[in-house]
Amino acid sequence: MEEKTLTEKESLDLISQMIQSSKKNLEVGKNNQSLCWGYFTLALSVVIFLLTYFTQNGLWCWCWTLMFVFWAFMAKKNKRPDVVTYTDKAIGNVWKVMGFMFILTFIVSFICMYLFGTTMIQMMPLSALYVGIGVSINGILLQEKWMVYLPLISCIIAFYMLITLIAQREPTIFWHLLLGGSFIFSMIIPGHILKHKSIRES
Protein backbone atom coordinates (compact mmCIF):
# COMPACT_ATOMS: atom_id res chain seq x y z
CA MET A 1 0.00 0.00 0.00
CA GLU A 2 1.41 3.38 -1.03
CA GLU A 3 0.97 6.74 0.60
CA LYS A 4 -1.50 8.34 -1.81
CA THR A 5 -4.49 10.58 -1.38
CA LEU A 6 -7.91 9.12 -1.98
CA THR A 7 -11.32 10.12 -3.25
CA GLU A 8 -14.07 10.26 -0.61
CA LYS A 9 -15.59 6.99 -1.82
CA GLU A 10 -12.21 5.25 -1.86
CA SER A 11 -11.68 6.41 1.72
CA LEU A 12 -14.95 4.89 2.92
CA ASP A 13 -14.25 1.65 1.03
CA LEU A 14 -10.80 1.44 2.60
CA ILE A 15 -12.15 2.03 6.13
CA SER A 16 -14.77 -0.66 5.66
CA GLN A 17 -12.24 -3.11 4.14
CA MET A 18 -9.73 -2.64 6.99
CA ILE A 19 -12.37 -3.00 9.71
CA GLN A 20 -13.61 -6.21 8.07
CA SER A 21 -10.07 -7.62 7.78
CA SER A 22 -9.39 -7.07 11.49
CA LYS A 23 -12.72 -8.70 12.39
CA LYS A 24 -11.56 -11.90 10.70
CA ASN A 25 -8.91 -12.24 13.36
CA LEU A 26 -10.71 -14.99 15.27
CA GLU A 27 -7.81 -16.23 17.35
CA VAL A 28 -10.07 -16.95 20.30
CA GLY A 29 -10.81 -20.55 19.32
CA LYS A 30 -7.36 -21.62 18.18
CA ASN A 31 -5.20 -23.17 20.89
CA ASN A 32 -7.69 -21.88 23.40
CA GLN A 33 -6.62 -22.05 27.01
CA SER A 34 -9.92 -23.62 28.14
CA LEU A 35 -8.82 -27.01 26.81
CA CYS A 36 -5.40 -26.87 28.52
CA TRP A 37 -6.97 -25.86 31.84
CA GLY A 38 -9.83 -28.32 31.51
CA TYR A 39 -7.72 -31.38 30.73
CA PHE A 40 -5.05 -30.48 33.29
CA THR A 41 -7.64 -30.08 36.07
CA LEU A 42 -9.44 -33.27 35.09
CA ALA A 43 -6.19 -35.26 35.05
CA LEU A 44 -5.08 -33.73 38.36
CA SER A 45 -8.41 -34.59 39.99
CA VAL A 46 -8.11 -38.24 38.92
CA VAL A 47 -4.50 -38.44 40.17
CA ILE A 48 -5.40 -36.86 43.55
CA PHE A 49 -8.42 -39.14 43.89
CA LEU A 50 -6.39 -42.28 43.15
CA LEU A 51 -3.55 -41.27 45.49
CA THR A 52 -6.00 -40.50 48.31
CA TYR A 53 -8.03 -43.64 47.66
CA PHE A 54 -5.07 -46.02 47.69
CA THR A 55 -3.06 -44.41 50.49
CA GLN A 56 -6.05 -43.22 52.57
CA ASN A 57 -4.05 -40.06 53.24
CA GLY A 58 -5.98 -36.80 52.95
CA LEU A 59 -2.81 -34.74 52.64
CA TRP A 60 -2.73 -35.49 48.90
CA CYS A 61 -5.40 -32.79 48.52
CA TRP A 62 -2.56 -30.24 48.81
CA CYS A 63 -1.64 -31.33 45.28
CA TRP A 64 -4.43 -28.97 44.17
CA THR A 65 -1.92 -26.18 44.75
CA LEU A 66 -0.28 -27.46 41.54
CA MET A 67 -2.95 -25.35 39.87
CA PHE A 68 -0.84 -22.31 40.80
CA VAL A 69 2.22 -23.91 39.15
CA PHE A 70 0.16 -24.59 36.03
CA TRP A 71 -1.07 -21.00 36.11
CA ALA A 72 2.52 -19.73 36.12
CA PHE A 73 3.42 -22.18 33.32
CA MET A 74 0.51 -21.00 31.15
CA ALA A 75 1.32 -17.34 31.79
CA LYS A 76 4.91 -17.92 30.64
CA LYS A 77 3.95 -20.10 27.67
CA ASN A 78 1.42 -17.69 26.20
CA LYS A 79 2.97 -15.06 23.97
CA ARG A 80 1.38 -11.65 23.71
CA PRO A 81 -0.86 -11.76 20.59
CA ASP A 82 -0.24 -9.60 17.51
CA VAL A 83 -3.58 -7.94 17.91
CA VAL A 84 -5.85 -7.48 20.90
CA THR A 85 -9.52 -6.94 20.16
CA TYR A 86 -11.98 -5.35 22.60
CA THR A 87 -13.44 -8.81 23.23
CA ASP A 88 -9.96 -10.19 24.03
CA LYS A 89 -9.47 -7.40 26.53
CA ALA A 90 -12.87 -7.95 28.15
CA ILE A 91 -12.21 -11.72 28.45
CA GLY A 92 -8.78 -11.03 29.91
CA ASN A 93 -10.31 -8.73 32.49
CA VAL A 94 -12.96 -11.30 33.46
CA TRP A 95 -10.21 -13.84 34.20
CA LYS A 96 -8.18 -11.23 36.03
CA VAL A 97 -11.11 -10.69 38.42
CA MET A 98 -11.80 -14.43 38.76
CA GLY A 99 -8.11 -15.14 39.37
CA PHE A 100 -8.00 -12.40 41.99
CA MET A 101 -11.06 -13.85 43.74
CA PHE A 102 -9.48 -17.31 43.64
CA ILE A 103 -6.27 -16.04 45.26
CA LEU A 104 -8.20 -14.04 47.88
CA THR A 105 -10.33 -17.08 48.76
CA PHE A 106 -7.19 -19.18 49.09
CA ILE A 107 -5.47 -16.63 51.35
CA VAL A 108 -8.55 -16.13 53.58
CA SER A 109 -9.12 -19.90 53.82
CA PHE A 110 -5.45 -20.41 54.68
CA ILE A 111 -5.53 -17.74 57.41
CA CYS A 112 -8.76 -19.22 58.85
CA MET A 113 -7.18 -22.66 58.85
CA TYR A 114 -4.19 -21.29 60.76
CA LEU A 115 -6.26 -19.24 63.24
CA PHE A 116 -9.36 -21.37 63.78
CA GLY A 117 -8.30 -24.83 62.64
CA THR A 118 -10.85 -24.92 59.80
CA THR A 119 -10.20 -26.83 56.58
CA MET A 120 -9.55 -25.63 53.04
CA ILE A 121 -12.34 -27.80 51.64
CA GLN A 122 -14.48 -24.79 50.65
CA MET A 123 -11.86 -24.04 47.97
CA MET A 124 -13.29 -26.90 45.90
CA PRO A 125 -16.89 -25.66 45.45
CA LEU A 126 -15.79 -22.04 45.23
CA SER A 127 -13.25 -22.87 42.48
CA ALA A 128 -15.94 -24.70 40.49
CA LEU A 129 -18.26 -21.72 41.01
CA TYR A 130 -15.72 -19.06 39.98
CA VAL A 131 -14.71 -20.99 36.86
CA GLY A 132 -18.35 -21.64 35.92
CA ILE A 133 -19.25 -17.96 36.27
CA GLY A 134 -16.10 -16.87 34.40
CA VAL A 135 -16.72 -19.14 31.40
CA SER A 136 -20.39 -18.18 31.34
CA ILE A 137 -19.48 -14.48 31.12
CA ASN A 138 -17.01 -15.33 28.34
CA GLY A 139 -19.85 -17.08 26.53
CA ILE A 140 -21.95 -13.91 26.76
CA LEU A 141 -19.06 -11.84 25.38
CA LEU A 142 -18.44 -14.30 22.54
CA GLN A 143 -22.17 -14.83 21.94
CA GLU A 144 -21.83 -18.60 22.32
CA LYS A 145 -24.98 -20.12 23.84
CA TRP A 146 -23.34 -23.41 24.81
CA MET A 147 -20.59 -21.53 26.56
CA VAL A 148 -23.14 -19.49 28.52
CA TYR A 149 -25.30 -22.36 29.77
CA LEU A 150 -23.06 -25.45 30.02
CA PRO A 151 -20.88 -24.01 32.83
CA LEU A 152 -24.05 -23.67 34.90
CA ILE A 153 -23.79 -27.45 35.45
CA SER A 154 -20.44 -26.71 37.06
CA CYS A 155 -22.20 -24.15 39.29
CA ILE A 156 -24.83 -26.75 40.27
CA ILE A 157 -22.02 -29.13 41.31
CA ALA A 158 -20.57 -26.26 43.37
CA PHE A 159 -23.96 -25.59 45.00
CA TYR A 160 -24.28 -29.28 45.91
CA MET A 161 -20.86 -29.19 47.59
CA LEU A 162 -21.63 -25.95 49.44
CA ILE A 163 -25.00 -27.21 50.67
CA THR A 164 -23.32 -30.41 51.88
CA LEU A 165 -20.84 -28.29 53.86
CA ILE A 166 -23.59 -26.08 55.29
CA ALA A 167 -25.51 -29.22 56.30
CA GLN A 168 -22.31 -30.22 58.13
CA ARG A 169 -22.03 -33.49 56.26
CA GLU A 170 -18.60 -34.96 55.68
CA PRO A 171 -17.13 -34.37 52.22
CA THR A 172 -15.91 -37.57 50.55
CA ILE A 173 -12.83 -38.21 48.44
CA PHE A 174 -15.16 -38.34 45.42
CA TRP A 175 -15.26 -34.55 45.67
CA HIS A 176 -11.91 -34.50 43.88
CA LEU A 177 -13.58 -36.22 40.92
CA LEU A 178 -16.59 -33.92 41.19
CA LEU A 179 -14.37 -30.87 40.90
CA GLY A 180 -12.48 -32.38 37.95
CA GLY A 181 -15.78 -33.42 36.38
CA SER A 182 -17.17 -29.90 36.73
CA PHE A 183 -14.35 -28.72 34.44
CA ILE A 184 -15.70 -30.99 31.67
CA PHE A 185 -18.78 -28.74 31.51
CA SER A 186 -17.10 -25.43 32.22
CA MET A 187 -13.87 -25.79 30.20
CA ILE A 188 -13.51 -28.91 28.06
CA ILE A 189 -16.82 -29.05 26.14
CA PRO A 190 -17.03 -25.24 25.62
CA GLY A 191 -13.34 -25.27 24.60
CA HIS A 192 -13.96 -27.93 21.95
CA ILE A 193 -17.04 -26.12 20.64
CA LEU A 194 -15.00 -22.92 20.31
CA LYS A 195 -12.10 -24.73 18.63
CA HIS A 196 -14.43 -26.49 16.19
CA LYS A 197 -16.09 -23.19 15.32
CA SER A 198 -12.74 -21.48 14.83
CA ILE A 199 -11.46 -24.24 12.49
CA ARG A 200 -14.72 -24.18 10.49
CA GLU A 201 -14.58 -20.39 10.06
CA SER A 202 -10.90 -20.16 9.12
Add this chain to the structure above:
Amino acid sequence: MKDLDPLLHSQLRLAVVSILMSVEEADFVYLKEKTNSTAGNISVQLEKLSEAGYIETNRTLDGKHTRTVCRMTDKGRKAFADYVEALKDYLNVNKKS
Protein backbone atom coordinates in the same frame (compact mmCIF):
# COMPACT_ATOMS: atom_id res chain seq x y z
CA MET B 1 -18.47 21.89 5.14
CA LYS B 2 -15.52 20.58 7.19
CA ASP B 3 -12.17 19.98 5.48
CA LEU B 4 -10.89 16.42 5.36
CA ASP B 5 -8.02 15.94 7.80
CA PRO B 6 -4.92 15.75 5.55
CA LEU B 7 -3.18 13.48 8.03
CA LEU B 8 -5.90 10.86 7.70
CA HIS B 9 -6.67 11.45 4.04
CA SER B 10 -3.84 9.23 2.88
CA GLN B 11 -4.24 5.58 1.95
CA LEU B 12 -1.78 3.96 4.34
CA ARG B 13 -2.42 6.19 7.36
CA LEU B 14 -6.17 5.78 6.95
CA ALA B 15 -5.78 2.00 6.70
CA VAL B 16 -3.71 1.90 9.89
CA VAL B 17 -6.14 4.13 11.80
CA SER B 18 -9.15 2.10 10.56
CA ILE B 19 -7.59 -1.10 11.88
CA LEU B 20 -6.64 0.50 15.19
CA MET B 21 -10.17 1.88 15.58
CA SER B 22 -11.60 -1.64 15.43
CA VAL B 23 -9.21 -3.25 17.92
CA GLU B 24 -7.78 -2.43 21.34
CA GLU B 25 -4.14 -2.57 20.19
CA ALA B 26 -2.14 -4.03 17.31
CA ASP B 27 1.43 -5.04 16.75
CA PHE B 28 3.63 -3.36 14.08
CA VAL B 29 3.97 -6.66 12.13
CA TYR B 30 0.19 -7.18 12.17
CA LEU B 31 -0.38 -3.69 10.77
CA LYS B 32 2.29 -4.23 8.11
CA GLU B 33 0.68 -7.48 6.96
CA LYS B 34 -2.90 -6.20 7.01
CA THR B 35 -2.00 -3.13 4.96
CA ASN B 36 0.36 -4.99 2.57
CA SER B 37 2.95 -2.34 3.26
CA THR B 38 6.73 -2.30 3.67
CA ALA B 39 8.32 -1.94 7.10
CA GLY B 40 10.01 1.34 6.14
CA ASN B 41 6.86 2.90 4.75
CA ILE B 42 4.60 1.95 7.63
CA SER B 43 7.24 3.04 10.12
CA VAL B 44 7.23 6.56 8.65
CA GLN B 45 3.43 6.73 8.69
CA LEU B 46 3.20 5.50 12.28
CA GLU B 47 5.72 8.15 13.26
CA LYS B 48 3.56 10.86 11.65
CA LEU B 49 0.41 9.60 13.39
CA SER B 50 2.27 9.40 16.66
CA GLU B 51 3.70 12.92 16.34
CA ALA B 52 0.17 14.22 15.74
CA GLY B 53 -0.94 12.46 18.91
CA TYR B 54 -3.42 10.24 17.03
CA ILE B 55 -1.81 7.00 18.15
CA GLU B 56 0.51 5.95 20.94
CA THR B 57 3.24 3.41 20.43
CA ASN B 58 4.76 1.21 23.07
CA ARG B 59 8.08 -0.54 22.46
CA THR B 60 8.79 -3.64 24.50
CA LEU B 61 11.51 -6.27 24.42
CA ASP B 62 10.19 -9.67 23.34
CA GLY B 63 13.10 -12.10 23.61
CA LYS B 64 15.77 -10.76 21.26
CA HIS B 65 13.34 -8.62 19.27
CA THR B 66 11.77 -5.27 19.94
CA ARG B 67 7.99 -5.22 19.64
CA THR B 68 6.04 -2.11 18.79
CA VAL B 69 2.43 -2.10 19.87
CA CYS B 70 0.15 0.69 18.65
CA ARG B 71 -3.17 1.93 19.94
CA MET B 72 -5.45 4.89 19.27
CA THR B 73 -5.51 7.88 21.57
CA ASP B 74 -8.65 9.85 22.45
CA LYS B 75 -7.43 12.62 20.15
CA GLY B 76 -7.04 10.08 17.33
CA ARG B 77 -10.52 8.66 17.90
CA LYS B 78 -12.02 12.14 17.76
CA ALA B 79 -10.06 12.97 14.58
CA PHE B 80 -11.27 9.74 12.95
CA ALA B 81 -14.89 10.39 13.92
CA ASP B 82 -14.62 13.93 12.51
CA TYR B 83 -13.02 12.57 9.35
CA VAL B 84 -15.86 10.08 8.78
CA GLU B 85 -18.42 12.86 9.39
CA ALA B 86 -16.65 15.08 6.86
CA LEU B 87 -16.61 12.20 4.36
CA LYS B 88 -20.36 11.72 4.78
CA ASP B 89 -20.91 15.45 4.15
CA TYR B 90 -18.84 15.33 0.95
CA LEU B 91 -20.67 12.26 -0.31
CA ASN B 92 -24.09 13.77 0.47
CA VAL B 93 -23.17 16.97 -1.39
CA ASN B 94 -22.03 14.94 -4.39
CA LYS B 95 -25.27 12.95 -4.37
CA LYS B 96 -27.40 16.11 -4.29
CA SER B 97 -25.48 17.89 -7.08
